[in-house]
Amino acid sequence: MRIAVDAMGGDHAPSEIVKGALQAALEMPEVTIILVGDTEQIKTHLGANVPSNVEIVHADDVIGPDDEPVKAVRRKKGSSMVMAGQMVRDGQAEAMMSAGNTGALMTTALLVVGRLEGIERPALGTMLPTMDDAGVLALDLGANMDAKPEHLLQYAIMGSIYRARMNGLDKPRVGLLNVGTEAMKGNELTKAAFDLLEAAPIHFIGNVEARDVLVRNCDVLICDGFAGNIMLKAMEGTAGTLFKTLRDIFSNSLITKLAASVLMPKLRVLRKKMDYNEHGGAPLLGINGLVFKCHGSSDVKAVRNTVRQAKLAIQSNLVSSIAAEISRK
Amino acid sequence: MRIAVDAMGGDHAPSEIVKGALQAALEMPEVTIILVGDTEQIKTHLGANVPSNVEIVHADDVIGPDDEPVKAVRRKKGSSMVMAGQMVRDGQAEAMMSAGNTGALMTTALLVVGRLEGIERPALGTMLPTMDDAGVLALDLGANMDAKPEHLLQYAIMGSIYRARMNGLDKPRVGLLNVGTEAMKGNELTKAAFDLLEAAPIHFIGNVEARDVLVRNCDVLICDGFAGNIMLKAMEGTAGTLFKTLRDIFSNSLITKLAASVLMPKLRVLRKKMDYNEHGGAPLLGINGLVFKCHGSSDVKAVRNTVRQAKLAIQSNLVSSIAAEISRK
Numbered sequence: 001m002r003i004a005v006d007a008m009g010g011d012h013a014p015s016e017i018v019k020g021a022l023q024a025a026l027e028m029p030e031v032t033i034i035l036v037g038d039t040e041q042i043k044t045h046l047g048a049n050v051p052s053n054v055e056i057v058h059a060d061d062v063i064g065p066d067d068e069p070v071k072a073v074r075r076k077k078g079s080s081m082v083m084a085g086q087m088v089r090d091g092q093a094e095a096m097m098s099a100g101n102t103g104a105l106m107t108t109a110l111l112v113v114g115r116l117e118g119i120e121r122p123a124l125g126t127m128l129p130t131m132d133d134a135g136v137l138a139l140d141l142g143a144n145m146d147a148k149p150e151h152l153l154q155y156a157i158m159g160s161i162y163r164a165r166m167n168g169l170d171k172p173r174v175g176l177l178n179v180g181t182e183a184m185k186g187n188e189l190t191k192a193a194f195d196l197l198e199a200a201p202i203h204f205i206g207n208v209e210a211r212d213v214l215v216r217n218c219d220v221l222i223c224d225g226f227a228g229n230i231m232l233k234a235m236e237g238t239a240g241t242l243f244k245t246l247r248d249i250f251s252n253s254l255i256t257k258l259a260a261s262v263l264m265p266k267l268r269v270l271r272k273k274m275d276y277n278e279h280g281g282a283p284l285l286g287i288n289g290l291v292f293k294c295h296g297s298s299d300v301k302a303v304r305n306t307v308r309q310a311k312l313a314i315q316s317n318l319v320s321s322i323a324a325e326i327s328r329k
Numbered sequence: 330m331r332i333a334v335d336a337m338g339g340d341h342a343p344s345e346i347v348k349g350a351l352q353a354a355l356e357m358p359e360v361t362i363i364l365v366g367d368t369e370q371i372k373t374h375l376g377a378n379v380p381s382n383v384e385i386v387h388a389d390d391v392i393g394p395d396d397e398p399v400k401a402v403r404r405k406k407g408s409s410m411v412m413a414g415q416m417v418r419d420g421q422a423e424a425m426m427s428a429g430n431t432g433a434l435m436t437t438a439l440l441v442v443g444r445l446e447g448i449e450r451p452a453l454g455t456m457l458p459t460m461d462d463a464g465v466l467a468l469d470l471g472a473n474m475d476a477k478p479e480h481l482l483q484y485a486i487m488g489s490i491y492r493a494r495m496n497g498l499d500k501p502r503v504g505l506l507n508v509g510t511e512a513m514k515g516n517e518l519t520k521a522a523f524d525l526l527e528a529a530p531i532h533f534i535g536n537v538e539a540r541d542v543l544v545r546n547c548d549v550l551i552c553d554g555f556a557g558n559i560m561l562k563a564m565e566g567t568a569g570t571l572f573k574t575l576r577d578i579f580s581n582s583l584i585t586k587l588a589a590s591v592l593m594p595k596l597r598v599l600r601k602k603m604d605y606n607e608h609g610g611a612p613l614l615g616i617n618g619l620v621f622k623c624h625g626s627s628d629v630k631a632v633r634n635t636v637r638q639a640k641l642a643i644q645s646n647l648v649s650s651i652a653a654e655i656s657r658k
Binding site: 131142145146177179186187188190209210211212213214215224225226227229230231232233234235236237238239240241242245246249250252255256258259260262263266267270274 | 460471474475506508515516517519538539540541542543544553554555556558559560561562563564565566567568569570571574575578579581584585587588589591592595596599603
């Protein structure tokens with residue numbers, strides 16, 4: 001198995017990316033890691049003992065966080081991200097991953113790797129944290145703002161296959177994000193999508209509410225990118241504000257500090273649970289190849305976890321499963 | 330001043346509604362409270378000493394929580410809710426309030442009281458809690474699912490006037506709920522609304538994110554009902570789940586219980602802050618009269634607070650201010 005890693009994308013690139021890839025290579029000797037980026041910089045972070053399953057492919061250029069996605073992908077053919085995409089397109093790698101510019105990665109996936117036939121719009125699947133740690137795969141949380149009912153249907157089919165193949169779920173429960181659980185709730189988009197989802201070859205459990213996502217009311221959450229992003233940020237903002245206020249309460253006096261110190265270890269676990277960045281890479285589904293987006297702030301652990309995901313996706317024939325299901329319709 | 334109170338609507342009607350109205354009448358002798366509902370039941374809860382500024386108007390019928398709104402309002406002309414609406418329409422009361430069926434109350438406002446000329450769609454303004462307790466008035470959080478850019482513009486104008494008149498804000502900051510703060514962010518709706526809001530006679534501060542609502546990133550938050558409701562429920566769900574998990578952590582052992590007891594008083598304050606039901610009634614803006622929606626679970630305090638709000642709205646000529654601004658365009 002060959003996985004191309006954009007060594008230059010992300011807040012902590014290339015250091016953390018290279019070190020994470022190195023760890024993954026040591027852990028999974030059956031995987032060959034191809035680090036794409038500036039050879040000199042990559043070598044510095046690789047150190048002296050480079051395992052035989054780590055290769056370097058030199059790239060002169062880098063797509064930065066502020067680059068305009070489409071323009072950057074079209075012009076910077078020699079960038080680490082685009083070159084990693086070319087390797088997937090040309091069969092030199094079975095998967096690629098990047099912690100760089102999200103828009104540029106989506107554009108690379110679309111324009112360089114290409115979309116699967118029959119897919120109207122690829123989607124980024126993000127694992128939302130849940131209290132039981134099993135997570136909810138949400139499509140989409142903001143990669144595409146407006147969606148049509150047919151897009152939501154394809155998100156549901158792709159998400160369902162992902163959870164079945166990657167997490168071994170027998171019948172992943174697909175829920176439609178809505179303002180109430182009754183069938184007729186919602187706006188024009190969700191009402192039309194509801195009917196399509198009911199007729200689809202998935203385990204559709206109906207409308208689900210944002211208030212219950214943390215207790216895992218479904219395994220695959222379907223929403224348009226606008227509503228999904230609003231939900232995600234409302235959850236993050238509420239958790240962040242509450243934890244900040246708790247800190248203020250705890251540091252109020254000597255006695256509250258003492259009391260807080262007893263509770264702190266468990267609160268840290270809770271805080272970590274709520275951090276959706278902990279959940280590794282997000283798959284770009286609907287692409288004719290495996291593309292994973294790592295969070296911009298990815299560290300060694302996040303990179304290693306995403307390599308594991310990519311390996312599992314290769315082994316489970318994720319892309320061909322999705323292609324088969326979509327062409328069946 | 331005369332305020333009609335639907336004595337029969339709400340989870341705790343008529344008991345809590347009547348008692349709350351009684352408290353309001355004692356506190357505000359300049360306000361006459363008209364309790365609309367079953368005379369016998371109302372009298373039971375009023376007790377022996379009824380102040381002279383409390384009147385009863387008998388209503389035979391009640392609109393229940395499961396009644397289909399439009400049908401109920403059309404057929405149940407003798408219901409307490411519809412009769413309270415008729416009193417506002419006929420000038421027998423300057424405001425009405427109800428803790429009953431939200432859809433039916435909106436329908437009563439539209440079909441019985443009537444909308445203001447030039448208003449395309451009335452909106453329910455809900456006060457979202459903020460950490461500084463000043464609150465954010467959100468329009469709309471789910472009364473109307475789909476919205477056009479022009480609707481959002483009218484929400485902004487009405488909400489702005491409400492905060493200025495009711496809370497004495499000089500230039501209420503109007504924010505557009507979006508997935509990022511940059512001007513070009515969002516879906517088709519928010520992009521079109523952004524341009525309208527920029528040209529409007531309001532203090533538009535641009536796009537705001539759901540993650541910052543709790544720290545009061547604006548005074549008036551504009552959104553379509555679908556996205557607003559998703560945001561509200563994501564906030565409620567996250568806060569609810571976190572507080573529940575805190576309780577579990579606290580009750581873990583004797584020592585954690587002891588530690589928790591030190592922190593509990595402050596945590597209760599925080600929990601209360603987060604409860605958007607604490608913020609009294611929600612005004613229905615764009616109606617040719619004052620209509621307030623109390624939360625279904627309203628207690629004595631909530632009812633009393635909403636009477637105070639209604640009184641302030643009458644004194645500040647809220648409806649004619651909105652009418653004047655809308656007709657100016």
